[in-house]
Amino acid sequence: SAVLNVDLQTDAMLQVDISDALSERDKVKFTVHTKSTLPNFKQNEFSVVRQHEEFIWLHDSFVENEEYAGYIIPPAPPRPDFDASREKLQKLGEGEGSMTKEEFTKMKQELEAEYLAIFKKTVAMHEVFLCRVAAHPVLRKDLNFHVFLEYNQDLSVRGKNKKEKLEDFFKNVVKSADGVLVAGVKDVDDFFEHEKTFLLEYHNRVKDASAKSDRMIRSHKNAADDINRIASSLYTLGTQDSTDLCKFFLKVSELFEKTRKIEARIAADEDLKLADLLKYYLRESQAAKDLLYRRSRALVDYENANKALDKARAKNRDVLQAETSQQLCCHKFEKISESAKQELIDFKTRRVAAFRKNLVELAELELKHAKGNLQLLQGCLGILKGNT
Amino acid sequence: MSLCTELVLDITYHQVKAPLFLVAQDLTLFCICVNVQSQPASLAAEDISTNSNGPKQDSLFDDDPEDLFAEATEEVSLDSPERDVLLSDGPSPAITPITPPTSVITPRIVSCVFIEEEEGGDSFDIHISVSDPEKVGEYMTSMSLFKRSEFAVKRRFSDFLGLHSKLASKYLHIGYIVPPAPEKSIVGMTKVKVGKEDQSSNEFVEKRRSALERYLMRTVKHPILLKDPDVLQFLESSELPRAVSTQALSSAGLLRMVNKAADAVNKMTIKMNESDAWFEEKQQHFENLDVQLRKLHTSVESLVCHRKELSVNTAQFAKSAAMLGNSEDHTALSRALSQLAEVEEKIDQLHQDQANADFYLFSELLGDYVRLLTAVKGVFDHRMKTWQKWQDSQMLLQKKREAEAKLQFTNKPDKLQQAKDEIKELEGKVQQGERDFEQISKTIRKEVSRFEKERVKDFKTIIIKYLESLVQTQQQLIKYWEAFLPEAKAIS
Numbered sequence: 001s002a003v004l005n006v007d008l009q010t011d012a013m014l015q016v017d018i019s020d021a022l023s024e025r026d027k028v029k030f031t032v033h034t035k036s037t038l039p040n041f042k043q044n045e046f047s048v049v050r051q052h053e054e055f056i057w058l059h060d061s062f063v064e065n066e067e068y069a070g071y072i073i074p075p076a077p078p079r080p081d082f083d084a085s086r087e088k089l090q091k092l093g094e095g096e097g098s099m100t101k102e103e104f105t106k107m108k109q110e111l112e113a114e115y116l117a118i119f120k121k122t123v124a125m126h127e128v129f130l131c132r133v134a135a136h137p138v139l140r141k142d143l144n145f146h147v148f149l150e151y152n153q154d155l156s157v158r159g160k161n162k163k164e165k166l167e168d169f170f171k172n173v174v175k176s177a178d179g180v181l182v183a184g185v186k187d188v189d190d191f192f193e194h195e196k197t198f199l200l201e202y203h204n205r206v207k208d209a210s211a212k213s214d215r216m217i218r219s220h221k222n223a224a225d226d227i228n229r230i231a232s233s234l235y236t237l238g239t240q241d242s243t244d245l246c247k248f249f250l251k252v253s254e255l256f257e258k259t260r261k262i263e264a265r266i267a268a269d270e271d272l273k274l275a276d277l278l279k280y281y282l283r284e285s286q287a288a289k290d291l292l293y294r295r296s297r298a299l300v301d302y303e304n305a306n307k308a309l310d311k312a313r314a315k316n317r318d319v320l321q322a323e324t325s326q327q328l329c330c331h332k333f334e335k336i337s338e339s340a341k342q343e344l345i346d347f348k349t350r351r352v353a354a355f356r357k358n359l360v361e362l363a364e365l366e367l368k369h370a371k372g373n374l375q376l377l378q379g380c381l382g383i384l385k386g387n388t
Numbered sequence: 389m390s391l392c393t394e395l396v397l398d399i400t401y402h403q404v405k406a407p408l409f410l411v412a413q414d415l416t417l418f419c420i421c422v423n424v425q426s427q428p429a430s431l432a433a434e435d436i437s438t439n440s441n442g443p444k445q446d447s448l449f450d451d452d453p454e455d456l457f458a459e460a461t462e463e464v465s466l467d468s469p470e471r472d473v474l475l476s477d478g479p480s481p482a483i484t485p486i487t488p489p490t491s492v493i494t495p496r497i498v499s500c501v502f503i504e505e506e507e508g509g510d511s512f513d514i515h516i517s518v519s520d521p522e523k524v525g526e527y528m529t530s531m532s533l534f535k536r537s538e539f540a541v542k543r544r545f546s547d548f549l550g551l552h553s554k555l556a557s558k559y560l561h562i563g564y565i566v567p568p569a570p571e572k573s574i575v576g577m578t579k580v581k582v583g584k585e586d587q588s589s590n591e592f593v594e595k596r597r598s599a600l601e602r603y604l605m606r607t608v609k610h611p612i613l614l615k616d617p618d619v620l621q622f623l624e625s626s627e628l629p630r631a632v633s634t635q636a637l638s639s640a641g642l643l644r645m646v647n648k649a650a651d652a653v654n655k656m657t658i659k660m661n662e663s664d665a666w667f668e669e670k671q672q673h674f675e676n677l678d679v680q681l682r683k684l685h686t687s688v689e690s691l692v693c694h695r696k697e698l699s700v701n702t703a704q705f706a707k708s709a710a711m712l713g714n715s716e717d718h719t720a721l722s723r724a725l726s727q728l729a730e731v732e733e734k735i736d737q738l739h740q741d742q743a744n745a746d747f748y749l750f751s752e753l754l755g756d757y758v759r760l761l762t763a764v765k766g767v768f769d770h771r772m773k774t775w776q777k778w779q780d781s782q783m784l785l786q787k788k789r790e791a792e793a794k795l796q797f798t799n800k801p802d803k804l805q806q807a808k809d810e811i812k813e814l815e816g817k818v819q820q821g822e823r824d825f826e827q828i829s830k831t832i833r834k835e836v837s838r839f840e841k842e843r844v845k846d847f848k849t850i851i852i853k854y855l856e857s858l859v860q861t862q863q864q865l866i867k868y869w870e871a872f873l874p875e876a877k878a879i880s
Contacts, residue, residue: 198715202715202717205711205714209705209712212704212705212708213708216701216702216704219695219697219698223691223694223695223698226688226690227691229687230684230688233687237684240676240680241677243844244848245844348717351721355725356880359879360873363872363873363876364873367869367870370865370869371862373858373862377859380855381852381855381856381859384851384852385852
């Protein structure tokens, strides 16, 4: 769903959403739809087609931009992953001979529904990224963002060449090494010291919770699949039996057909409200950590510049150069610190709001499904007991 | 005035610590408490009968069950009586001494049993409940319930197997569906012997105890088997002669072997001319049922497994959510996350309980019936063998008659007489063969009818119980999430 962003200063509106998506063999094509009154754009409403790599390009361009060092860069959406689903559909096709027509049709519908769910999720995650950018007072004005939204040709960013990939690799290695170094330095500013401690721990805990929630939901899906098979077997038993049991089995089979749909829905809802929430905050907390790292780097540069200035003054050589450098570092550090503080406060606000919304919705859905299940079970029991 | 008799059976589990050199032997004991009382018919109103669907008596059941226990009440006293029973042929009994273990725990309460009275004689509806298996302390006297008309016996797992093998050898070949005993499991048994007190060995013990309860229940529910002296001795004798040669195969294994042999025989012989379509129909029906039940059983076993996994994973998630809540620096959100962790922890226990219900109610029911069907198929095969035997006798008789006819024209009076004698003998055999075949056919019809009735009852009762367990789970879930919702809403 779209987010309406009104820039109070310039009174310009920017609304971005993914209006359509197409899943082809090994790629997904997103139709990015923009509505805006900003003067930069040629039209007020337009659409372009983008693929996942172009989102990554946009994200990376923010990360690499020194001007944005003081902001939490909205985390990049994860790559669309249909491999597992595709594999299952393939296996089903191969195993077609070993099951009845009804079973095959049922399983096929299941897997298609699963594929569709994954598809919807990936669309949502790409959309959330764009909306976060559009909501950010500074990032929404970014030129690359505008190009991304408007340029109706291929951005030709796919398939980074090998050299570029290696550069990325080394960048990350250096970053994490630095991260270790910087994490050890105690900050004079209480606010940032607290945030650092908090984020380091929080990020790890979210990572763990995310993994565990995935496993839990996976088991739930497996159980729902079993109930599906049980329903089918009971149906066959019901049609075959010559005793009183045939009606009994058919009734129970019908019950399990319905309850397993609910169980599958529970797993899907837990996935959406819990697992996705945790995954998202895993990425956002990483982005926040990156921000802290950049600030720490700026602080280190500033301290080094101070030392260099002292040295220069002592030797009375290149003093002006050292002064300029020191002033730049100071300015950069202060700028980052100022925006970082606001970003981190906003992060907390967003986080609390998102958790609240999702936890409430999760509880409401769990209740709804449990009540639904209960009603089905009690209804069936009433009939079965009445007949025996 | 007819009498109602009440029979109460209770099986508890004892484990005896053994010196190492005795480890190879099965020292696990099961205590069966039997309570036999006689009541006037007026008290029958208290019966909580499960057989409320019309007249139970099968018209084909001509045997009239006597009120066996009417006499038993007088005989039972505070001391354990030795009934005068006919012991089946077996190796000379050797009683193994048991070393008394160390701790003392008392068994749980017995649950009631009831007997119905019916036209034409009493029939016994016996319900056995098996109480919690526990490691037991002092041997014998402190454990047995020597109240009026009550007595207790201790039985090993191998005793149950021994009972089954005796019953199988006596009744299977004449068409009775003898319920198979539970399988042996070497791995599980070793763990228990070593005295491992972990969850998996406890689970194993419970599985076994539950299986033995169901086995014994099915056996004593059978009106013919209940009257068998071996069964009565099993229930009553304070000391059972120890089967020296414990079978290499479990009862199910034995049945499988018997059936394989039967199959081999069938493949070699001519197909039986089935004069009675009923048998062919029933065999096909059981064949189909077997296939479907196995399939269903597999799916239910898978569900049990996944439900247990779900329980474990939910517990892990709960811990993780608690940790997350601890590190969250927004107070209200932190509290809500801790509450979520608590809810998930309760839910994990719910999943564990449900997995047990999945197993003990649904899965074991199916497993039992898959094994029972093996016995059913066995009796049909025995019928075929009986027919084959009869046919073989007939063919032999035919040959001998032809030979005799030829001998008429030769001058060999001795040979002729011999031939006439042989023919007489064979005629007897043929008649016996025909009688046997008719008898086994008649028995199987009765047995199948009884079996199907039991099957319908079992499935209905147990599946309803299972659905009730599902209802309970949902009700609990609703409680937990209803408690959590306001906590989530309280985040500000």
